[in-house]
Amino acid sequence: MVKTVKKISIGLVMLFLYLPIIVLMIYSFNSSEFLGVWEGFSFKWYAELVRNAELKEALYYTISIAVLATIIATIIGVFVSVGLYYSSSKLKKAVTTANYLPIVNPDLITGISLMIFFVILRIRFGFSTMLLAHIIFDVAYVIVVVLPKLMHIDFAQIEAAMDLGAKRITILFKIILPQIKQGILAGALLAFTMSIDDFVISFFTAGNRATNLSISIYSMARRGIKPYVNALATLMFVGIILLILLINKINNEKEEKGRLLNYE
Amino acid sequence: MSRKIAIIGLIIILFVSFVFTGCSGNKKVLNVYNWGSYMDPDIIEKFEDEYDIKVNYREYPTNEELYIKLKSGSGDFDVIFPSDYMLEKMIKEDMLAKIDMDNIENYQYINDRFKGLAYDADEEYSVPYFWGTLGILYNHTVITEPVDSWDILWDEKYSKQILVLDSQRDSIAMALKRLGYSLNTTNDDELEEAKQSLIEQKPLVLAYVIDEVKNMMIQGEAVLALTWSGEAVDILDNTEDASYAVPKEGSNLWFDVAAIPKNSPNKEEAELFIDFLTRPDIALQNTEWVGYSTPNAAAYEMLDEEIKSLESYYPSDEVLDKCEVFIDLGEYNNIYGDIWLDVKIAD
Numbered sequence: 001m002v003k004t005v006k007k008i009s010i011g012l013v014m015l016f017l018y019l020p021i022i023v024l025m026i027y028s029f030n031s032s033e034f035l036g037v038w039e040g041f042s043f044k045w046y047a048e049l050v051r052n053a054e055l056k057e058a059l060y061y062t063i064s065i066a067v068l069a070t071i072i073a074t075i076i077g078v079f080v081s082v083g084l085y086y087s088s089s090k091l092k093k094a095v096t097t098a099n100y101l102p103i104v105n106p107d108l109i110t111g112i113s114l115m116i117f118f119v120i121l122r123i124r125f126g127f128s129t130m131l132l133a134h135i136i137f138d139v140a141y142v143i144v145v146v147l148p149k150l151m152h153i154d155f156a157q158i159e160a161a162m163d164l165g166a167k168r169i170t171i172l173f174k175i176i177l178p179q180i181k182q183g184i185l186a187g188a189l190l191a192f193t194m195s196i197d198d199f200v201i202s203f204f205t206a207g208n209r210a211t212n213l214s215i216s217i218y219s220m221a222r223r224g225i226k227p228y229v230n231a232l233a234t235l236m237f238v239g240i241i242l243l244i245l246l247i248n249k250i251n252n253e254k255e256e257k258g259r260l261l262n263y264e
Numbered sequence: 265m266s267r268k269i270a271i272i273g274l275i276i277i278l279f280v281s282f283v284f285t286g287c288s289g290n291k292k293v294l295n296v297y298n299w300g301s302y303m304d305p306d307i308i309e310k311f312e313d314e315y316d317i318k319v320n321y322r323e324y325p326t327n328e329e330l331y332i333k334l335k336s337g338s339g340d341f342d343v344i345f346p347s348d349y350m351l352e353k354m355i356k357e358d359m360l361a362k363i364d365m366d367n368i369e370n371y372q373y374i375n376d377r378f379k380g381l382a383y384d385a386d387e388e389y390s391v392p393y394f395w396g397t398l399g400i401l402y403n404h405t406v407i408t409e410p411v412d413s414w415d416i417l418w419d420e421k422y423s424k425q426i427l428v429l430d431s432q433r434d435s436i437a438m439a440l441k442r443l444g445y446s447l448n449t450t451n452d453d454e455l456e457e458a459k460q461s462l463i464e465q466k467p468l469v470l471a472y473v474i475d476e477v478k479n480m481m482i483q484g485e486a487v488l489a490l491t492w493s494g495e496a497v498d499i500l501d502n503t504e505d506a507s508y509a510v511p512k513e514g515s516n517l518w519f520d521v522a523a524i525p526k527n528s529p530n531k532e533e534a535e536l537f538i539d540f541l542t543r544p545d546i547a548l549q550n551t552e553w554v555g556y557s558t559p560n561a562a563a564y565e566m567l568d569e570e571i572k573s574l575e576s577y578y579p580s581d582e583v584l585d586k587c588e589v590f591i592d593l594g595e596y597n598n599i600y601g602d603i604w605l606d607v608k609i610a611d
Contacts, residue, residue: 032502033502034478034479034482034502037482037483053305054305054321112332112336115336115338116336118338119336119337119338125338125339126339203329204332204333204336204338205338206322206339207338207339208295208297208320208322208339208340208341209320209322209339211322211323215323216300216323218300218325219299219300219323219324219325220300220301220325221300221325221326221475222299222300222301222302222325222326222494223299223300223301223302223494223498224478224498226301
């Protein structure tokens with residue numbers, strides 16, 4: 001009884017989460033331009049997507065900024081977290097509280113303040129300003145995910161390593177990083193998603209040269225969002241699912257190998 | 265570990281080099297900032313080939329976002345396409361450069377009717393790009409009587425099948441025009457009358473909406489809707505059941521115009537581009553791609569007879585004479601806001 005209820009409730013939650021995406025994916029194959037009117041199966045929006053140079057450019061900006069911002073923000077975030085791990089609890093508390101600000105702050109405030117900041121500094125708006133903005137809000141997410149993982153490491157381990165003569169750099173790579181690997185990966189994924197997702201901050205920091213997918217798609221609002229956006233969303237969704245499956249598979253294989261080694 | 269770092273480093277270098285090679289070359293770059301899907305991309309290519317100027321084409325979603333970007337100075341733009349009321353605001357705030365009309369040779373092709381309108385009375389700052397009206401979109405399979413008056417939106421036969429825009433100036437304009445008043449009126453009695461008639465209409469209204477008009481009309485939830493001709497174009501292209509009409513009492517005329525921001529670094533090229541857009545063959549190609557009505561008289565002449573005769577796209581002079589553009593009402597903007605609020609909360 002309890003089992004069936006469990007199964008049904010999980011099923012409902014999954015349905016609730018994924019039904020909109022499934023509807024969107026189905027309508028990406030609709031030959032009509034309107035939601036709610038099914039005219040027949042066609043690949044025409046996919047063909048149009050391939051032809052659309054503007055959207056491709058936006059996709060290039062979105063992906064390159066997301067990848068770069070994720071890498072840089074993850075590195076910075078991990079270093080900050082490790083630094084905090086070694087710091088006094090007072091400093092730790094102050095920095096973690098300050099770190100919540102970019103997360104809690106409405107995007108609009110962050111976007112406009114960054115824009116004003118860049119204007120004052122007279123930085124030329126474009127790819128670099130958008131990248132900087134993304135790094136700034138990504139770092140906060142990385143720290144939020146990585147720091148709690150770090151706190152689980154018993155300081156005695158570090159002291160033991162130091163006793164045995166390990167250098168700080170060795171401790172970082174041999175003791176700390178392996179134990180927070182999962183946290184780093186989760187933080188990086190979160191940062192990547194936030195970066196791909198963002199419209200408001202990107203809009204205000206893009207200036208006149210850069211653009212990204214969310215800006216392009218939102219700009220279509222007045223003339224109506226064309227179904228090739230559904231096609232693009234479908235492709236991105238499938239791509240991300242494949243990526244996650246791949247990561248899981250690699251992790252599983254590693255775990256199995258690890259287990260085998262342990263038994264020996 | 266070091267191999268991993270090397271790979272990541274390589275990726276970064278690849279990306280960065282990718283980004284910076286993108287902006288090489290010594291060609292002049294013209295920054296054009298327009299609404300989404302509001303210009304045939306082929307026209308941009310033609311301009312680039314003809315004048316050997318690179319066009320950096322970017323898009324914005326609303327007038328307000330255009331305003332913020334321009335006002336903050338985050339990026340230089342050379343050609344922008346604000347709507348009439350936004351142009352007026354930008355002129356007032358000294359954000360625009362005067363266009364040297366001697367450089368816009370093709371300005372002569374703009375229909376005289378659309379020159380020197382209230383938002384730019386001295387023809388100094390803008391060249392009309394597209395225009396349209398406010399009118400009634402209806403399903404002609406259900407509505408067999410002629411739709412030529414605002415009165416039909418007050419007809420009890422169509423109770424709960426009518427959509428009205430949730431946009432104060434537009435909806436109050438509908439009521440004012442129905443009563444035969446100016447849609448820029450600052451006469452309190454006229455406004456009170458308009459308010460009462462909107463409250464009278466309220467029980468018949470299915471919903472006050474903006475973006476949902478398209479889907480609600482196509483799915484048949486409503487049969488009559490107050491909407492803009494631009495919205496109507498997209499619906500008419502995709503369903504045979506819909507028609508659009510501008511009532512004989514007159515309506516609002518709206519414009520999107522080309523303008524040059526004050527801090528434009530390439531004013532000369534910007535004028536070249538605006539002139540190019542106004543060239544009859546280019547204006548024709550653009551109006552056919554975008555689907556909005558062109559203010560270019562020469563381009564209009566070259567359009568298919570079928571489109572020319574469509575009163576929904578090009579109302580007769582008689583109706584146009586009764587149409588007005590919105591003007592900035594200053595303090596009265598708040599009074600319009602209060603009226604709309606009263607209508608929305610009325611029982």
